[in-house]
Amino acid sequence: MKLLRELSEAAGVPGREENIRQIIQRELKGCVDEMSVDAMGNLIAHKKGTAQKRQRIMFAAHMDEIGFYVSFIDDRGFLRLQEVGGFDTRNLFARRVIVHTAKGPLRGVLNATGKPFHTSSPDERRQYKEVSEFFVDLGLPGKEVAKRVQIGDMVTLDAPFVEYGHYASGKCLDNRVQVYIGIRVLQALKRCPNDVFGVFTVQEEVGLRGAFTSTYGVEPDIGVCLDTTIASDVPGIAPEHRITTLGAGVGIKVLDGSVISHRELVETFVTLAKRSKIKHQLEILPRGGTDAGAMQRSRKGVKTVTLSVPTRYIHSVTETVHKDDVKATEALLLRFLQA
Ligand SMILES: [Zn+2]
Structure with a gap:
């Protein structure tokens, strides 16, 4: 394997x-x-x-x-994504991602726009999100992101391959x-x-x-x-x-x-x-x-x-x-x- x-x-x-x-x-x-x-x-x-x-x-x-291309970079360095392939966005909350730039890969986290659990209402928590409402946080200042990331860079989900029981998963x-x-x-x-x-x-x-x-x-x-x-x-x-x-x-x-x-x-x-x-x-x-x-x-x-x-x-x-x-x-x- x-x-x-x-x-x-x-x-x-x-x-x-x-x-x-x-x-x-x-x-x-x-x-x-x-x-x-x-x-x-x-x-x-x-x-x-x-x-x-x-x-x-x-x-x-x-x-x-299935994955993404970077579609927008804001002043603070947050990225927006264009999906390529069909995502169920319920599987996209709190994910790690890799942004594949011309100068090498950058790790980041993917999250949905909106308030966190503690400050959101029950109605807000139930809302279905589109991929366009998610963003990537690279942990870098806007200026640095602008230098390293380009529109059209590939973004993939980052998850390890795991064997458990008789199964393989990843x-x-x-x-x-x-x-x-x-x-x-x-x-x-x-x-x-x-x-x-x-x-x-x-x-x-x-x-x-x-x-x-x-x-x-x-x-x-x-x-x-x-x-x-x-x-x-x-x-x-x-x-x-x-x-x-x-x-x-x-x-x-x-x-x-x-x-x-x-x-x-x-x-x-x-x-x-x-x-x-x-x-x-x-x-x-x-x-x-x-x-x-x-x-x-x-x-x-x-x-x-x-x-x-x-x-x-x-x-x-x-x-x-x-x-x-x-x-x-x-x-x-x-x-x-x-x-
Ligand atoms: Zn297939």
Whole structure:
């Protein structure tokens, strides 16, 4: 899990995925036949197939994490933020952040505007806040902040990766856990009959943008999207609203808000999982989407399916996965690519 820790703690908001890309390039050096980066920043790792008649299989895992850009610096040095990706602001109170400046990182704290608990009324405490009502305090005078911070600097949440019980937890396991799996699968894949393109995409969290261009460029016959999905298997949620359950295995997606998986591919993966005794669960996510939505609609259409890692507390800094589900996802993808 050392690599997963590194990926979780690294910074890469949509449009600024370079740190993540570098880690992947380092890990895949010598493991694949070619690596390239397209104009948008998608990393494409190609492993050549050995069969006479080959299909082009692309799997895609997005590298970006939900985060912010600095949008305003006031005279006293407080920063305002533009979010990139969907935040539940209830998860944003009293957070530590890192502002990534051209001259290096600065630590800060993120808080909401308004009165503290002791001096606020019950009504004021109940108010929902927008991201625009939060600010960053860097602990530096305004003049110094103005010298060091620029509009457009990346800001990420600062939280450690933690292992507890059978779980691993940290920021942006959506989708670094699947980046980790994609790397591990390409490292383990010694021989494959078909051409395999491991694609690490950019800007998924702002609308699947990197998946559109990379799928167009790769022109695959089959697309396998790798992402996290909701596991609402926690107190206070009715069983029919769980979506997936932690520890019950890799999620094979039937549909979500962006895509209906190709029926044959769903059946292929279920059969393969059963035959290989890999724990799996079928998933229906009524709302929300992944890169699969873009992959499926590329060119004349691509047969697409999604493998999901069930994740609790999604889009918070405590995104939590079961280590067995991570292993199951890795095992199933590897089997599929070797078949
Ligand atoms: Zn995701």
